Amino acid sequence: MLLLAGATRAATAQPVEPSPPTESPTLATDEPAPVPAESTLAVVPTPAPVPVASASDEPIEATRPRLPLRTRDASMRKIFHGPFQSSRLFAMPIADVVGAYVMSLSGDGSLLQQTGLLTSAGALAIGFGDIAQLEYRHTSAISIASVHAPVPAVGVQIKVPLPDHSWIPAFGIAFRLGVPRDEYFAGTTVTETVTDLYIVGRLRFDSWPWLRLHGGTRISSAKIELSGAQSFDGPARTLALPTAGYEITMNPTAKIVGEIALAPQFRWEPGSNVDPTIDYGLLGRLGLRWAVLPSLIIDGSIGYQLEVAKTSTPADGLDAVVQWDIRLGAEVFVPWGALACRAAGVFCD
Numbered sequence: 001m002l003l004l005a006g007a008t009r010a011a012t013a014q015p016v017e018p019s020p021p022t023e024s025p026t027l028a029t030d031e032p033a034p035v036p037a038e039s040t041l042a043v044v045p046t047p048a049p050v051p052v053a054s055a056s057d058e059p060i061e062a063t064r065p066r067l068p069l070r071t072r073d074a075s076m077r078k079i080f081h082g083p084f085q086s087s088r089l090f091a092m093p094i095a096d097v098v099g100a101y102v103m104s105l106s107g108d109g110s111l112l113q114q115t116g117l118l119t120s121a122g123a124l125a126i127g128f129g130d131i132a133q134l135e136y137r138h139t140s141a142i143s144i145a146s147v148h149a150p151v152p153a154v155g156v157q158i159k160v161p162l163p164d165h166s167w168i169p170a171f172g173i174a175f176r177l178g179v180p181r182d183e184y185f186a187g188t189t190v191t192e193t194v195t196d197l198y199i200v201g202r203l204r205f206d207s208w209p210w211l212r213l214h215g216g217t218r219i220s221s222a223k224i225e226l227s228g229a230q231s232f233d234g235p236a237r238t239l240a241l242p243t244a245g246y247e248i249t250m251n252p253t254a255k256i257v258g259e260i261a262l263a264p265q266f267r268w269e270p271g272s273n274v275d276p277t278i279d280y281g282l283l284g285r286l287g288l289r290w291a292v293l294p295s296l297i298i299d300g301s302i303g304y305q306l307e308v309a310k311t312s313t314p315a316d317g318l319d320a321v322v323q324w325d326i327r328l329g330a331e332v333f334v335p336w337g338a339l340a341c342r343a344a345g346v347f348c349d
Contacts, residue, residue: 095200102127137155142266219240
């Protein structure tokens with residue numbers, strides 16, 4: 001009987017003891033509950049690098065607002081801080097415009113092409129919205145004196161409104177209506193006119209945010225006329241002229257800019273009875289673009305000129321075929337919309 005009573009107590013005691021261990025594991029499993037909280041904390045920093053990468057993708061333009069600040073309480077320092085975007089390389093337009101409520105004044109010159117004479121070129125552009133600008137500028141051409149003598153033109157430049165993505169080109173169109181330019185040789189007036197249609201593209205890369213490539217085609221209608229001692233009025237010649245360029249960002253204020261393009265080449269020997277002709281010439285330029293201030297850009301470049309057609313006097317040597325040039329220029333941006341808002345309360349955001 002005693003043995004049966006002891007066995008009965010032992011049997012009843014055994015199921016009681018394992019019950020606390022079953023409760024303690026459940027408590028132990030409840031303690032690791034903070035682990036998901038740690039995983040959520042680990043996920044929180046991951047979005048942080050994303051804006052950093054996008055900021056470096058556009059080192060000069062995208063790290064700032066899209067347009068100059070247009071509010072009545074904006075200071076002059078904030079107004080002229082920009083951002084500002086040039087719509088050209090040197091002579092080649094790109095698939096960008098100066099922007100809404102912004103005016104751009106630019107020019108360059110050289111003393112090397114003609115000793116003692118400043119050969120200059122300039123441009124005036126006024127932005128309308130984020131996709132168009134009206135402009136008056138000098139387009140590239142080579143005169144009959146084998147000098148890079150820009151021809152004046154008025155026109156419009158449009159950025160095709162497409163989403164801007166890496167490895168997908170942006171496109172632009174520029175039309176420049178030529179204004180006649182006169183030269184005088186021994187009583188004969190030479191009138192040169194060039195009308196251009198540019199179709200250009202721009203390509204940028206997320207993997208190489210410091211590089212931008214530009215390319216396109218310039219369709220030119222060039223015409224030359226003689227009046228005075230000699231007369232000539234021939235038909236205009238249409239030329240398809242490829243053009244290309246690049247921008248390499250060295251730091252947020254400096255870029256290396258290069259371009260190369262074919263250009264109309266006017267040919268005529270003063271005093272001869274041979275009619276003038278229009279051929280192809282090659283123009284190249286490499287230089288540095290430095291933003292001294294957000295609203296002031298300085299350009300310094302070396303130019304290269306090559307006559308594609310054969311020269312009529314090969315004995316003249318390399319100088320008859322190749323010419324070098326050094327040019328200095330500047331571009332100033334005037335945020336007239338922001339200035340009008342601050343002064344009169346118009347054109348404000």
